[in-house]
Amino acid sequence: MEVNDYYWYSRQITDQLAPKISPKYRPIVLTAGGAGAWDLAITTLVGALSEEDVVITTAEKDALRELMEYLREPLTYLEQIRTSD
Numbered sequence: 001m002e003v004n005d006y007y008w009y010s011r012q013i014t015d016q017l018a019p020k021i022s023p024k025y026r027p028i029v030l031t032a033g034g035a036g037a038w039d040l041a042i043t044t045l046v047g048a049l050s051e052e053d054v055v056i057t058t059a060e061k062d063a064l065r066e067l068m069e070y071l072r073e074p075l076t077y078l079e080q081i082r083t084s085d
Contacts (some may be wrong), residue, residue, distance in 0.1 A: 001070050010038040013063050014045060017056065021048040022049050050077040058083045 001009075014033045018026050025048035032041035046064055049056060056064075061083050066079055 001066060002069055006036065006067065006070050007036075009063060010067060010076065013060065013067065014038075014041055017049065017054075017060060019046060019055070020054050023053055024048075025052075030085055038067075039071055039073075042071065046073075046077050046081070050080040053082065053084045055084045058085050 014029060018033075021029065025044060027050050029041050029045045029048070032038070032044065042064070046068060048054075049064075061078070061081055064078055064081075065066065065075065068075055
């Protein structure tokens with residue numbers, strides 16, 4: 001993945017999934033994304049989805065996996081996220 005793809009996919013997945021998380025984490029994710037701090041936005045989003053037991057699609061989880069791997073972040077919380085399909 002190239003850096004421009006990383007930014008584009010980060011914006012897309014954040015816009016798609018941020019409405020599903022609670023107001024406890026949503027402002028952090030959206031503010032970090034708005035400031036271009038995608039590393040913070042994506043890791044916080046993954047943590048929130050896991051902690052709040054939000055169910056997402058397999059495609060959304062795969063997209064998050066690619067982003068987390070690009071960031072070289074551990075996949076521990078990502079693995080805990082349930083999928084609907």
